[in-house]
Amino acid sequence: MKRSDITIMPEYFERYIRQVDDIELDDAFQKNLDRLATINLAKLKSLQNRSYAEGKWTIKDIFQHVIDTERVMAYRTLRYARRDGVIPQGYDQDLFASNANAENRTLEDILEELKQLHQATRLMFRSFDAETLQVTGINWNKEMSVLAMGFLITGHFIHHLKVIDEKYLPLQYETAG
Numbered sequence: 001m002k003r004s005d006i007t008i009m010p011e012y013f014e015r016y017i018r019q020v021d022d023i024e025l026d027d028a029f030q031k032n033l034d035r036l037a038t039i040n041l042a043k044l045k046s047l048q049n050r051s052y053a054e055g056k057w058t059i060k061d062i063f064q065h066v067i068d069t070e071r072v073m074a075y076r077t078l079r080y081a082r083r084d085g086v087i088p089q090g091y092d093q094d095l096f097a098s099n100a101n102a103e104n105r106t107l108e109d110i111l112e113e114l115k116q117l118h119q120a121t122r123l124m125f126r127s128f129d130a131e132t133l134q135v136t137g138i139n140w141n142k143e144m145s146v147l148a149m150g151f152l153i154t155g156h157f158i159h160h161l162k163v164i165d166e167k168y169l170p171l172q173y174e175t176a177g
Contacts, residue, residue: 001025001133003151010142016155017148019162025133025147028154029122035161036115043172044164045107052167057097059168063110064102065093066160067117070153073139074121077149080137081128087138118157125150 003022010017020028049058057065076088102110125146133147144152 001130001147003028005133006145006148006151007134008136008143008145008148010139010144010148010152012140012142013144013148013152016159017151019155019158020151025125025150025154026122028151029118029125032154032157033115033118033122035158036111036118039111041107041111043169046172047168049103050168050171052171058103059164060102060105060107060110061097061100062160062164062168063107063114064100064105065097066157067110067114068096068100069093069156070114070117070121073149073153073156074124076137076139077146077153078124080135080144080149081132081146083135090140121153 002024003017003020006017021031023031044059047059049060051058051061072091079086079088128146133150134145136143136145138144139149139152
Protein backbone atom coordinates (compact mmCIF):
# COMPACT_ATOMS: atom_id res chain seq x y z
CA MET A 1 0.00 0.00 0.00
CA LYS A 2 1.06 3.58 -0.64
CA ARG A 3 1.27 6.62 1.61
CA SER A 4 -1.93 7.95 0.00
CA ASP A 5 -3.73 4.86 1.35
CA ILE A 6 -3.39 6.17 4.91
CA THR A 7 -6.96 7.01 5.94
CA ILE A 8 -6.19 8.72 9.26
CA MET A 9 -3.27 11.15 9.04
CA PRO A 10 -2.02 11.79 12.58
CA GLU A 11 -1.39 15.50 13.11
CA TYR A 12 1.99 15.50 14.87
CA PHE A 13 3.47 12.59 12.90
CA GLU A 14 2.34 13.90 9.52
CA ARG A 15 5.58 15.89 9.23
CA TYR A 16 7.53 12.62 9.14
CA ILE A 17 5.06 10.65 7.05
CA ARG A 18 5.05 13.33 4.34
CA GLN A 19 8.84 13.01 3.99
CA VAL A 20 8.14 9.81 2.04
CA ASP A 21 7.05 9.87 -1.59
CA ASP A 22 3.65 8.38 -2.42
CA ILE A 23 5.14 4.96 -3.09
CA GLU A 24 4.59 1.43 -1.82
CA LEU A 25 5.72 1.03 1.78
CA ASP A 26 8.15 -1.75 0.87
CA ASP A 27 9.72 0.55 -1.73
CA ALA A 28 10.10 3.26 0.92
CA PHE A 29 12.06 0.84 3.12
CA GLN A 30 14.21 -0.17 0.14
CA LYS A 31 14.95 3.47 -0.76
CA ASN A 32 16.16 4.06 2.78
CA LEU A 33 18.36 0.97 2.64
CA ASP A 34 19.77 2.23 -0.67
CA ARG A 35 20.49 5.60 0.96
CA LEU A 36 22.32 3.86 3.79
CA ALA A 37 24.44 1.93 1.29
CA THR A 38 25.60 5.17 -0.35
CA ILE A 39 26.35 7.19 2.79
CA ASN A 40 29.76 8.82 2.61
CA LEU A 41 31.24 7.38 5.77
CA ALA A 42 34.46 9.40 5.47
CA LYS A 43 32.52 12.68 5.52
CA LEU A 44 30.51 11.61 8.54
CA LYS A 45 33.60 10.39 10.38
CA SER A 46 35.36 13.69 9.70
CA LEU A 47 32.81 15.37 11.93
CA GLN A 48 33.79 13.18 14.89
CA ASN A 49 31.74 14.22 17.89
CA ARG A 50 30.78 17.66 16.63
CA SER A 51 27.26 19.03 16.60
CA TYR A 52 25.89 22.10 14.87
CA ALA A 53 24.83 23.82 18.10
CA GLU A 54 25.28 23.55 21.85
CA GLY A 55 23.17 20.74 23.29
CA LYS A 56 22.49 19.08 19.92
CA TRP A 57 23.29 15.46 19.23
CA THR A 58 26.33 14.18 17.37
CA ILE A 59 26.09 12.11 14.18
CA LYS A 60 26.37 8.92 16.23
CA ASP A 61 23.64 10.13 18.58
CA ILE A 62 21.33 10.87 15.65
CA PHE A 63 21.74 7.44 14.11
CA GLN A 64 21.32 5.80 17.52
CA HIS A 65 18.13 7.84 17.99
CA VAL A 66 16.84 6.60 14.62
CA ILE A 67 17.56 3.02 15.75
CA ASP A 68 15.89 3.47 19.13
CA THR A 69 12.84 5.16 17.63
CA GLU A 70 12.47 2.49 14.96
CA ARG A 71 12.59 -0.24 17.62
CA VAL A 72 9.96 1.52 19.75
CA MET A 73 7.67 2.20 16.77
CA ALA A 74 8.07 -1.34 15.42
CA TYR A 75 7.10 -2.74 18.83
CA ARG A 76 4.03 -0.51 18.94
CA THR A 77 3.13 -1.52 15.40
CA LEU A 78 3.35 -5.20 16.27
CA ARG A 79 0.95 -4.67 19.18
CA TYR A 80 -1.54 -2.92 16.87
CA ALA A 81 -1.18 -5.60 14.20
CA ARG A 82 -1.80 -8.35 16.73
CA ARG A 83 -4.86 -6.44 17.98
CA ASP A 84 -4.11 -6.73 21.69
CA GLY A 85 -5.76 -3.38 22.46
CA VAL A 86 -3.00 -2.24 24.81
CA ILE A 87 -1.83 1.36 24.47
CA PRO A 88 1.98 1.25 24.68
CA GLN A 89 3.60 3.81 26.96
CA GLY A 90 5.52 6.75 25.59
CA TYR A 91 9.26 7.10 25.91
CA ASP A 92 11.71 9.93 26.56
CA GLN A 93 13.99 10.24 23.53
CA ASP A 94 16.47 12.42 25.42
CA LEU A 95 16.71 9.90 28.26
CA PHE A 96 17.24 7.14 25.70
CA ALA A 97 19.95 9.20 23.97
CA SER A 98 21.78 9.98 27.21
CA ASN A 99 21.90 6.27 28.08
CA ALA A 100 22.60 4.84 24.62
CA ASN A 101 26.40 4.88 24.86
CA ALA A 102 26.67 5.91 21.19
CA GLU A 103 29.89 7.83 21.82
CA ASN A 104 31.64 4.55 22.71
CA ARG A 105 30.60 2.75 19.53
CA THR A 106 32.04 3.05 16.06
CA LEU A 107 29.98 4.77 13.43
CA GLU A 108 30.35 1.66 11.27
CA ASP A 109 28.79 -0.49 14.01
CA ILE A 110 25.89 1.90 14.50
CA LEU A 111 25.19 2.07 10.76
CA GLU A 112 25.35 -1.73 10.45
CA GLU A 113 22.82 -2.07 13.27
CA LEU A 114 20.57 0.47 11.56
CA LYS A 115 20.80 -1.40 8.25
CA GLN A 116 19.97 -4.75 9.84
CA LEU A 117 17.15 -3.27 11.91
CA HIS A 118 15.60 -1.45 8.94
CA GLN A 119 15.67 -4.67 6.91
CA ALA A 120 14.06 -6.60 9.78
CA THR A 121 11.38 -3.93 10.19
CA ARG A 122 10.76 -4.06 6.44
CA LEU A 123 10.23 -7.81 6.65
CA MET A 124 7.81 -7.38 9.54
CA PHE A 125 5.71 -4.98 7.45
CA ARG A 126 5.83 -7.37 4.49
CA SER A 127 4.18 -9.96 6.71
CA PHE A 128 1.08 -7.80 7.20
CA ASP A 129 -1.84 -8.22 4.80
CA ALA A 130 -3.96 -5.28 3.56
CA GLU A 131 -6.49 -5.70 6.37
CA THR A 132 -3.79 -5.66 9.04
CA LEU A 133 -2.20 -2.55 7.53
CA GLN A 134 -5.48 -0.70 8.22
CA VAL A 135 -5.71 -1.78 11.89
CA THR A 136 -5.26 1.18 14.22
CA GLY A 137 -3.76 1.78 17.63
CA ILE A 138 -2.87 4.75 19.79
CA ASN A 139 0.60 6.22 19.36
CA TRP A 140 1.38 9.16 21.63
CA ASN A 141 -2.33 10.01 22.01
CA LYS A 142 -2.89 9.86 18.24
CA GLU A 143 -4.82 7.15 16.40
CA MET A 144 -2.59 5.60 13.75
CA SER A 145 -2.86 2.66 11.42
CA VAL A 146 -0.21 0.01 11.01
CA LEU A 147 0.37 1.48 7.53
CA ALA A 148 0.87 4.98 8.95
CA MET A 149 3.38 3.56 11.43
CA GLY A 150 5.39 2.12 8.54
CA PHE A 151 5.51 5.47 6.81
CA LEU A 152 6.31 7.17 10.12
CA ILE A 153 9.32 4.87 10.55
CA THR A 154 10.58 5.43 7.00
CA GLY A 155 9.86 9.16 7.12
CA HIS A 156 11.58 9.63 10.48
CA PHE A 157 14.66 8.01 8.92
CA ILE A 158 14.51 10.42 5.95
CA HIS A 159 13.97 13.43 8.24
CA HIS A 160 17.17 12.72 10.15
CA LEU A 161 19.21 12.12 7.00
CA LYS A 162 18.08 15.58 5.84
CA VAL A 163 19.11 17.10 9.18
CA ILE A 164 22.55 15.53 8.75
CA ASP A 165 22.83 16.84 5.17
CA GLU A 166 21.64 20.35 6.03
CA LYS A 167 23.13 20.98 9.47
CA TYR A 168 26.02 18.59 10.00
CA LEU A 169 27.78 18.08 6.67
CA PRO A 170 28.42 21.84 6.29
CA LEU A 171 30.46 21.64 9.53
CA GLN A 172 33.22 19.81 7.68
CA TYR A 173 34.09 23.11 5.99
CA GLU A 174 34.33 25.00 9.29
CA THR A 175 37.42 25.04 11.43
CA ALA A 176 37.08 22.67 14.35
CA GLY A 177 37.35 24.54 17.57
